Amino acid sequence: MANGWHFFMNPGPTNIPDRILRAMDHATMDFTGAQFKAISDECFAGLQRVFKTKQPILGYAATGHGAWEAALVNLFSPGDKVLIVESGYFSINWGLRAEAFGLGVETLPNDWRRTADPAKLEARLREDKNHEIKAVLAVHNETSTGVAHPVEAMRKAIDAAGHPALFCVDVISSLGSFDFRMDEWGVDVVVVGSQKGLMLPTGMAFTGVSAKAIAACAVATLPRVYWDWRRLLGGAAQGYWNGTVPVHFFYGLREALRLLDEEGLDNVFARHHLLAEATRRAVRTWRQNDGPEMFCSDPAGHSDSVTAVLLPEGYDADAMRQVCLDKFNVSLGGGLGNLKGRMFRIGHLGDLNEAMVLGSLAAIEMALDLTGVPHGKGGVISAMEYLTTGA
Ligand code: PLP
Secondary structure, three states: OOOOOOEEEOOOOOOOOHHHHHHHOOOOOOOOOHHHHHHHHHHHHHHHHHHOOOOOEEEEEOOHHHHHHHHHHHHOOOOOEEEEEOOOHHHHHHHHHHHHOOOEEEEEOOOOOOOOOHHHHHHHHHHOOOOOEEEEEEEOEEOOOOEEOOHHHHHHHHHHOOOOOEEEEEOOOOOOOOOOOOOOOOOOEEEEEOOOOOOOOOOEEEEEEOHHHHHHHHHOOOOOOOOOHHHHOOOOOOOOOOOOOOHHHHHHHHHHHHHHHHHOHHHHHHHHHHHHHHHHHHHHHHOHHHOOEEOOOOHHHEOOOEEEEEOOOOOOHHHHHHHHHHHHOEEEEEOOHHHOOOEEEEEOOOOOOHHHHHHHHHHHHHHHHHOOOOOOOOHHHHHHHHHHHOO
16 A cells, blocks of 8 residues: 555656646547537647647557557558667667568667767768668657757758658657757657657657658558548548547647646746756766666766666666665656666656655665665755755
8 A cells, every 4th residue: 555646757658737637527528519629729739839830730549659650651652761760779669660561671870878970860861872761760869768869960960961851750758848849850750649748648649740741641652541641631531530539638638738838838848957957966976886877878868858777787677666666656667678677767757846856866765775776875965956056
């Protein structure tokens, strides 16, 4: 039996604010009527502000995996080649899905602990004289590593190479947490899910599509029905949604967008930065005595939504996470793929404040103690000092 609040510090799904839960506690309404249309119009307009785009945004009842797949089947034909910018577990998995659909997948290799190098991307695209690469696929914030990648610089690299590839970006754990600009950064396809910065339950996903992406969709030949952007864009009888609309999600989404608007996106980003930096201060203190270290070894890549922490060799991160959960009711993310058991991940995105982060850091520090992981003492104090002095 656990008393008090459960501190949920996974990097997605995230805490759902009470206002969103209450907004979803509402009778069903006819999704074909005018009353619902006003709600969905407000939602898509709000999403455009968060994506920073004037271009269409499409929605599905799906998780991020569905939106990944939607991007692949709408843009490509069997045998088309895509270039994945390697960043970690999620970039690799997007690529594996592309392979499953018969696409040629090339990976632009990159050290998972560092930001991707736009110069390498430019050089590879320059080599591709016949423009065989149809698209560059990248993950803005690699949730498995806590490294944020330079999307704007990647766009500039594609332009500098004079290459016509589409630019598709997964913003699943960055949107609504730190800056992303679909139009200004020339992103053709943006993929996001509901359960992270948007603070909703898991189960809805969205895609922003540029005119260039819509043109590619018209000539692509991979089969698609549910994911078909042409239907969602209103080309067929059904516009904007395929099947029964999950109206409760829209009640929640409307409230989420109102919350983001009321706080102001810039303030939302500043809050995420503050909480992320406080977390990093704690980890740096723990690093003393050969303790745990930030997985991201590149200061330019520190993510403001998730911090991945690597345990010293020989210590079991999952055992430490279990103590954190069982004894202190604090839930952390684990390592994914090869990193399983090697790291824990602190999600500091969505509906969080200083006290929630400090409480969680305190629980982690106690769990490190209890599981005998060497570490420097006083990580929480370093975080508090940063939060009070800003220095
Ligand atoms: N891409 C990134 C960067 C993610 O963090 C995740 C999930 O955490 C996914 C893709 C997959 O999304 P979903 O779990 O919603 O299918």
